Amino acid sequence: AKPIVAVVGRPNVGKSTLFNRLVGERIAIVEDTPGVTRDRIIADAEWLNHHFTLIDTGGIEPHAKDDILLQMRIQAEIAIDMADLIILMVDGREGITGTDLEVANMIRKHDKDVLLAVNKVDSKTLENNIFEFYNLGLGEPLAISAEQGLGLGDFLDEVIDHI
Ligand code: GDP
Numbered sequence: 719a720k721p722i723v724a725v726v727g728r729p730n731v732g733k734s735t736l737f738n739r740l741v742g743e744r745i746a747i748v749e750d751t752p753g754v755t756r757d758r759i760i761a762d763a764e765w766l767n768h769h770f771t772l773i774d775t776g777g778i779e780p781h782a783k784d785d786i787l788l789q790m791r792i793q794a795e796i797a798i799d800m801a802d803l804i805i806l807m808v809d810g811r812e813g814i815t816g817t818d819l820e821v822a823n824m825i826r827k828h829d830k831d832v833l834l835a836v837n838k839v840d841s842k843t844l845e846n847n848i849f850e851f852y853n854l855g856l857g858e859p860l861a862i863s864a865e866q867g868l869g870l871g872d873f874l875d876e877v878i879d880h881i
């Protein structure tokens with residue numbers, strides 16, 4: 719079976735944007751409401767002829783806005799269980815939040831490989847923002863911009879090194 723790579727993280731950090739870009743089709747629907755994604759969340763992806771199954775999370779529309787964080791926790795827990803490699807995504811423009819720490823702690827309880835993707839690093843000047851994420855204790859922060867397509871080659875090299 720192909721290795722499973724799951725993208726987890728709090729709402730609105732850009733998980734679905736990365737998913738769409740790596741899968742190459744707009745099959746997850748990004749909405750303006752933070753964390754709300756519908757449609758497919760599992761797809762085949764490939765880099766340098768390494769094939770893997772990519773899982774987006776946050777894809778179940780909650781009944782009420784208050785449920786978003788709870789839904790994220792439940793979906794992240796399921797994805798972490800399934801995954802061979804976890805990508806924790808954080809927002810390089812907002813810095814570490816309490817929810818980031820919470821998700822990092824969820825991941826730490828599992829004995830799984832993890833990569834830390836710092837998204838929204840859309841320019842060189844924002845690259846200095848990544849260092850604070852060492853404080854999550856999950857290793858080297860990898861700068862990407864899912865929207866602009868920056869840093870994705872180096873990031874995917876790391877992904878295939880870990881699967
Ligand atoms: P999710 O809730 O984690 O799935 O986040 P989404 O993929 O739905 O993205 C949330 C918002 O962040 C959207 O408005 C995206 O356009 C925006 N976004 C995603 N990636 C980037 C990025 O690399 N740079 C910037 N500036 N915005 C981004």
Ligand code: MG
Binds near residue numbers: 733753775776
């Ligand atoms: Mg999403």
